Amino acid sequence: MSKWNKHEVKASLIGKHQHLFSCPVCSQPMRMVEGKSLLCTNQHCYDLSKHGYLHLSARSHKTKYDKQLFTSRRMMCNNGLFDPLNEAISCTMMKFMKPLFDHKSHLYLLDAGCGEGSHSTHIQDKLTGKGITELTSVGMDLSKEGIVAAAKAYPYSLWCVADLAHCPFANQQFDAVLNILSPSNYAEFKRILGEDGCILKVIPEQHYLQELRCLYEQKKPAYSNDNILSRFKDNFILLSAERVTYRFMLNADLVEPLLHMTPLSWGATEADWQRMEKIDLPYVTVDLLILCGKK
Numbered sequence: 001m002s003k004w005n006k007h008e009v010k011a012s013l014i015g016k017h018q019h020l021f022s023c024p025v026c027s028q029p030m031r032m033v034e035g036k037s038l039l040c041t042n043q044h045c046y047d048l049s050k051h052g053y054l055h056l057s058a059r060s061h062k063t064k065y066d067k068q069l070f071t072s073r074r075m076m077c078n079n080g081l082f083d084p085l086n087e088a089i090s091c092t093m094m095k096f097m098k099p100l101f102d103h104k105s106h107l108y109l110l111d112a113g114c115g116e117g118s119h120s121t122h123i124q125d126k127l128t129g130k131g132i133t134e135l136t137s138v139g140m141d142l143s144k145e146g147i148v149a150a151a152k153a154y155p156y157s158l159w160c161v162a163d164l165a166h167c168p169f170a171n172q173q174f175d176a177v178l179n180i181l182s183p184s185n186y187a188e189f190k191r192i193l194g195e196d197g198c199i200l201k202v203i204p205e206q207h208y209l210q211e212l213r214c215l216y217e218q219k220k221p222a223y224s225n226d227n228i229l230s231r232f233k234d235n236f237i238l239l240s241a242e243r244v245t246y247r248f249m250l251n252a253d254l255v256e257p258l259l260h261m262t263p264l265s266w267g268a269t270e271a272d273w274q275r276m277e278k279i280d281l282p283y284v285t286v287d288l289l290i291l292c293g294k295k
């Protein structure tokens with residue numbers, strides 16, 4: 001083994017999968033050059049960052065909330081908040097992607113709107129446990145803070161700052177697109193998804209984190225995801241819609257990260273925070289819908 005540093009290992013990994021990428025500016029193919037940059041045939045150049053991710057967007061999104069949100073979200077993910085969800089997603093993939101798993105020697109998974117990267121990483125771990133070992137996971141998000149956190153924690157996947165409206169990938173490269181509690185761009189998802197690939201979209205159901213919603217003085221109107229569901233069905237053949245509902249037991253250490261991991265808390269007033277910090281929250285309800293579709 002030569003004395004490669006992490007950066008070189010990452011550049012080599014991206015080079016191996018360079019066919020996935022297309023230039024976000026001109027859509028031309030890209031290739032890894034000099035072990036440090038992706039270069040398109042029109043000479044648009046994207047350097048690999050020191051943390052090992054690619055910045056493939058003209059813009060990025062950064063707010064003062066991001067770092068705390070992603071740290072909190074990582075802590076909740078690592079403590080199992082979404083474990084039953086991730087298990088259900090991996091089972092859905094095993095059910096509907098069996099022909100792909102049987103016939104392709106290598107598969108590609110895209111997590112579109114990956115944040116700090118825990119969902120796709122944990123889902124890949126579950127797939128590995130079910131015998132799916134030849135799979136490369138790619139995460140994209142417009143939030144640089146999220147991608148930095150993902151690249152630092154999970155060096156064996158590919159991570160990029162990228163814009164859903166201009167996904168920096170060639171046509172039909174992915175066998176599965178994950179889109180978990182995150183905005184969509186269905187035209188782009190259809191373009192980059194392979195013929196037999198599946199999209200797995202997770203949306204909140206009525207009781208998702210209801211204990212937190214109840215903490216606010218001004219209650220939101222009843223939630224409905226009818227519009228999201230009908231838009232999904234306008235774009236994909238719906239293979240399954242599975243509701244996953246469970247209570248996640250909290251210990252005292254997890255209340256604060258739970259309050260900080262979701263944009264729900266962004267609307268909280270000072271009075272809300274004072275009340276929330278004193279609250280005894282024994283559990284929180286997770287109530288989500290997994291939509292699985294194909295082109």
Ligand SMILES: [Zn+2]
Pocket residue numbers: 023024025026027028040041042043044
């Ligand atoms: Zn270009």
